[in-house]
Amino acid sequence: MRWRPAAAALALAALLAAAGVGLTRSAAGTGRDDPVRSVAADLRCPACQGESVADSRSPIAAAMRQAVSDQLAQGRSRAEVRRWFVERYGPEVLVEPPARGVGLLLWAVPALTLLGAGYAARRTLRPRSGPDGGPTAPTSPRRAARAMPGARARRAWRCSALGLIAVVVSVAVATRSLDRPGPTPTPADPVAVALGLARDLEAQDRYAAAAQMYREALRDRSDDTIRLRLAFALLRAGDAAGAAQAATEALARVPDSPDGLLVLGLAQRRTRPVEAPRTLRRFLTVAPEHPAVPEIERLLAARP
Amino acid sequence: MLGELGTASLTVGLLCAVLTALLWLRVALFSAPIRPARLATAATFAAAAVACGVLEAALLRHDFSVRFVAENGGRQVPLYYTVTSLWSALDGSLLLWLLVLGGYAVLLAGRRYPLRLHAYAMTVLSAVAMFFFALSCFAANPFRTVDPVPADGPGPNPLLQQHPAMGVHPPLLYAGYIGLVVPFAFALAAPLAGRQGRAWLRMARPWTLPAWAALSAGIGLGAWWSYAVLGWGGYWAWDPVENASLLPWLTATAFLHTALGRGAGRAGWNRVLACASFVLVLLGTFLTRSGAVASVHAFTDSPLGPVLFGFVLLAVVASTVLTGRRTAEPARRTGSPVLSRNTVVLVNGVLLVTLAAVVLIGTVFPLLSGPLAGVRTSVGPGYYQRTAVPLAIVLLLAMGVTPALRAGGWTRAVRRLAVPGGVALATVAVVGLLSRPGLPALTAFGTAAFVLAGLVGELPDRLRRAGRGQRVGRLAGTLAHCGIALVAVGVAGSSAYGRETERTVRTGETLRVGDATIRLVGVDRTTGAGQMSARARLRLSESGRAERTVTPALRYHPARDTAVTVPAIDTGLLRDTYVTLIAVSPDSGSATLRLAVNPLVGLLWAGGALTSVAGLGAAIGTARPRRRSGATPGGTRPATVAARARVGR
Numbered sequence: 001m002r003w004r005p006a007a008a009a010l011a012l013a014a015l016l017a018a019a020g021v022g023l024t025r026s027a028a029g030t031g032r033d034d035p036v037r038s039v040a041a042d043l044r045c046p047a048c049q050g051e052s053v054a055d056s057r058s059p060i061a062a063a064m065r066q067a068v069s070d071q072l073a074q075g076r077s078r079a080e081v082r083r084w085f086v087e088r089y090g091p092e093v094l095v096e097p098p099a100r101g102v103g104l105l106l107w108a109v110p111a112l113t114l115l116g117a118g119y120a121a122r123r124t125l126r127p128r129s130g131p132d133g134g135p136t137a138p139t140s141p142r143r144a145a146r147a148m149p150g151a152r153a154r155r156a157w158r159c160s161a162l163g164l165i166a167v168v169v170s171v172a173v174a175t176r177s178l179d180r181p182g183p184t185p186t187p188a189d190p191v192a193v194a195l196g197l198a199r200d201l202e203a204q205d206r207y208a209a210a211a212q213m214y215r216e217a218l219r220d221r222s223d224d225t226i227r228l229r230l231a232f233a234l235l236r237a238g239d240a241a242g243a244a245q246a247a248t249e250a251l252a253r254v255p256d257s258p259d260g261l262l263v264l265g266l267a268q269r270r271t272r273p274v275e276a277p278r279t280l281r282r283f284l285t286v287a288p289e290h291p292a293v294p295e296i297e298r299l300l301a302a303r304p
Numbered sequence: 305m306l307g308e309l310g311t312a313s314l315t316v317g318l319l320c321a322v323l324t325a326l327l328w329l330r331v332a333l334f335s336a337p338i339r340p341a342r343l344a345t346a347a348t349f350a351a352a353a354v355a356c357g358v359l360e361a362a363l364l365r366h367d368f369s370v371r372f373v374a375e376n377g378g379r380q381v382p383l384y385y386t387v388t389s390l391w392s393a394l395d396g397s398l399l400l401w402l403l404v405l406g407g408y409a410v411l412l413a414g415r416r417y418p419l420r421l422h423a424y425a426m427t428v429l430s431a432v433a434m435f436f437f438a439l440s441c442f443a444a445n446p447f448r449t450v451d452p453v454p455a456d457g458p459g460p461n462p463l464l465q466q467h468p469a470m471g472v473h474p475p476l477l478y479a480g481y482i483g484l485v486v487p488f489a490f491a492l493a494a495p496l497a498g499r500q501g502r503a504w505l506r507m508a509r510p511w512t513l514p515a516w517a518a519l520s521a522g523i524g525l526g527a528w529w530s531y532a533v534l535g536w537g538g539y540w541a542w543d544p545v546e547n548a549s550l551l552p553w554l555t556a557t558a559f560l561h562t563a564l565g566r567g568a569g570r571a572g573w574n575r576v577l578a579c580a581s582f583v584l585v586l587l588g589t590f591l592t593r594s595g596a597v598a599s600v601h602a603f604t605d606s607p608l609g610p611v612l613f614g615f616v617l618l619a620v621v622a623s624t625v626l627t628g629r630r631t632a633e634p635a636r637r638t639g640s641p642v643l644s645r646n647t648v649v650l651v652n653g654v655l656l657v658t659l660a661a662v663v664l665i666g667t668v669f670p671l672l673s674g675p676l677a678g679v680r681t682s683v684g685p686g687y688y689q690r691t692a693v694p695l696a697i698v699l700l701l702a703m704g705v706t707p708a709l710r711a712g713g714w715t716r717a718v719r720r721l722a723v724p725g726g727v728a729l730a731t732v733a734v735v736g737l738l739s740r741p742g743l744p745a746l747t748a749f750g751t752a753a754f755v756l757a758g759l760v761g762e763l764p765d766r767l768r769r770a771g772r773g774q775r776v777g778r779l780a781g782t783l784a785h786c787g788i789a790l791v792a793v794g795v796a797g798s799s800a801y802g803r804e805t806e807r808t809v810r811t812g813e814t815l816r817v818g819d820a821t822i823r824l825v826g827v828d829r830t831t832g833a834g835q836m837s838a839r840a841r842l843r844l845s846e847s848g849r850a851e852r853t854v855t856p857a858l859r860y861h862p863a864r865d866t867a868v869t870v871p872a873i874d875t876g877l878l879r880d881t882y883v884t885l886i887a888v889s890p891d892s893g894s895a896t897l898r899l900a901v902n903p904l905v906g907l908l909w910a911g912g913a914l915t916s917v918a919g920l921g922a923a924i925g926t927a928r929p930r931r932r933s934g935a936t937p938g939g940t941r942p943a944t945v946a947a948r949a950r951v952g953r
Contacts, residue, residue: 110665168322
């Protein structure tokens with residue numbers, strides 16, 4: 001029966017080779033490697049809890065995915081795109097903190113635990129030379145096994161009873177002075193991220209998408225500056241009615257806001273051409289130093 | 305009226321809990337009669353039961369003068385979810401916690417154990433109950449009255465009204481969490497009880513098994529709930545609440561293994577793991593209930609943080625002081641052979657403890673990075689994929705080596721592992737050549753095949769050699785290991801082969817992933833019963849299966865300003881087709897849909913169920929023969945049949 005070991009070795013070699021090929025094929029890549037997704041998976045969605053930009057469905061995440069896609073299309077590497085996001089929004093935009101500084105804890109604690117537990121296991125497995133049932137070991141348990149002598153037991157009783165009651169009292173006292181916690185802080189301020197994205201989109205002349213981001217920001221923080229930015233973006237996107245409405249909302253609180261008057265006047269040139277000159281003239285009186293003044297004067301002169 | 309009754313029952317409960325702890329302490333210190341202590345334990349349990357009953361009655365009668373009902377009840381809420389809303393917020397779930405804790409205390413008090421060990425363990429248990437009663441009384445009393453009384457309430461969080469698992473998942477999880485107090489109590493009692501304390505492991509392990517089984521089932525149901533309700537298509541997000549349930553499970557699993565064979569020579573491991581499991585339960589409660597870390601599952605935030613943290617510290621100090629002393633162990637002149645149960649159990653312990661350290665540091669990292677670096681950073685799934693996944697695969701490999709542990713030296717061990725090893729290599733070869741699942745998934749498939757082949761191959765022999773009382777335990781152990789291997793296959797398969805796409809489609813258009821195609825037939829909108837909902841009617845066609853209609857929905861609850869996506873999950877034999885409705889256009893003419901194909905998810909649920917049921921079977925199997933001391937055929941057979949019946953389900 002010489003052939004049996006040979007056949008077994010042959011089968012083993014064939015299996016090993018086939019498994020090796022399978023493993024290398026898999027290690028080469030899963031065949032569905034999406035560069036946008038892989039970068040987005042490393043970025044944290046600022047408007048959600050614990051979701052990456054790749055998984056989140058919020059509009060901010062969609063805009064961030066678009067930014068990643070645009071930059072990759074411009075030929076930047078994944079690391080460069082990642083770095084760009086970190087420079088703009090801080091390291092907290094990353095899902096996983098880098099392995100330096102505090103981030104080192106994430107690797108040091110498990111490594112030390114592994115070493116410590118491994119050492120403990122080795123000690124447990126090693127032959128022990130301790131007392132083998134000799135006279136030293138059982139003495140202390142044997143003494144403890146007897147009921148405690150009266151005085152000690154009474155002292156233990158008094159201490160423990162006081163301790164138990166102290167726990168209850170401290171809970172009662174501690175909860176007196178507690179306040180309801182504030183809202184939990186989100187890692188990266190979603191408003192700041194939305195505003196940053198909106199400015200980028202404006203710089204690329206994508207005003208409708210920028211307006212969408214300003215709306216996102218407004219939902220979290222009702223702020224007239226953001227509302228005016230929204231109005232400008234809407235105006236440039238061609239939505240004059242929306243721009244006029246946003247500007248009117250802002251002007252309802254600050255009637256003499258120069259930017260509000262400016263964008264409202266410009267919007268009215270398309271929605272209500274009759275009222276536009278009056279609004280724009282008010283803008284000129286309120287803010288004679290505004291950089292847009294020459295342009296408006298030219299407009300008003302062209303269409304008296 | 306109900307409010308006052310509830311507050312009164314909590315106050316009585318607190319007094320009874322203090323009294324119980326003191327009475328058990330007297331039994332331990334002065335060998336006082338045990339009967340009054342048992343009665344006080346029962347009275348504490350009764351107070352918790354009355355408090356739960358009163359709150360449940362207030363919820364069912366819509367008594368909005370009770371604060372908890374005003375905050376979490378609602379006239380529109382269906383009966384089932386009104387009942388379950390008891391544990392839909394912190395204050396009510398604390399009552400459930402007290403009820404379960406009281407139940408464990410009554411069961412433990414009724415047993416006959418060595419007196420001083422028993423009494424010290426009961427003192428620890430009662431002290432824990434006392435703390436939680438104090439918390440409920442002073443900080444989270446759900447019975448405070450509301451003035452003026454509102455006409456209606458917002459109902460529980462809409463996410464908690466979507467899935468019937470809501471009725472079982474929290475109670476099971478609590479049964480698991482709180483069950484771990486028993487090994488903790490025994491581990492603390494053992495050094496106090498002197499010589500009687502040496503036997504603590506024999507008492508603690510049978511209590512750990514059902515708690516572990518309940519915890520496994522609770523974690524599995526939580527993953528299922530996340531998959532079926534949250535609508536993101538996954539089942540595990542390494543979210544703090546999920547991690548908090550995994551942490552004690554890891555250490556409790558390690559404890560169940562180091563305690564095997566009466567824990568010979570592993571006294572330190574047993575003490576540390578038993579204490580760590582319950583401390584991690586408390587730490588998890590602190591992390592997730594105090595708003596210390598943000599989570600999608602944390603449906604409550606409360607001001608209890610500092611108090612809970614204080615109790616965690618107290619538990620850590622008590623465990624260290626009481627069990628930190630080295631006890632003298634019998635000497636062993638020879639070390640364990642490399643291939644022995646002792647080695648594998650310790651390797652398993654080291655890996656599980658390291659895994660727990662990974663999960664723990666990942667979960668508490670936001671708390672540490674804030675004060676240390678000034679920036680609050682949390683940790684995403686990528687970290688766990690790089691750390692926990694390789695550890696889990698090595699753990700699985702260690703599990704596969706167990707068949708080689710029998711006597712017979714290296715040659716026979718290699719021979720025993722030859723077939724499983726061949727199966728593993730063949731699996732890697734076939735799967736790796738036919739598809740590209742990626743390195744971690746492929747390794748996981750191979751390792752799982754190694755484990756399953758080894759377990760199935762040795763099962764008949766293992767059962768044949770088992771003594772009369774051991775068969776149930778052996779069978780349960782094998783099945784639990786099989787369940788874990790199946791979970792590994794499910795996780796690897798669904799993450800490696802899952803495909804998804806997301807797009808806005810108009811009526812009549814289709815969306816396609818692999819061979820699954822959905823066509824949007826129309827969108828229906830309905831309003832009523834406290835919610836507005838949009839439902840997409842879709843025709844789903846897959847190769848080889850009849851075309852059918854699926855209807856994912858999007859529900860908006862104005863009372864809590866929350867939108868819930870209800871996915872439509874079409875479960876097939878090998879894969880799920882998972883459709884989510886993400887948005888609907890104002891004119892209902894188009895809808896944004898997400899279509900995902902999740903293969904092998906079914907194995908995950910099956911494996912989880914198998915593991916939990918096996919844990920329960922082992923609990924029954926170990927509890928029975930011991931009670932009758934000397935396994936009589938009449939004593940073991942019903943247990944075996946019962947366990948088999950459960951396992952067979």
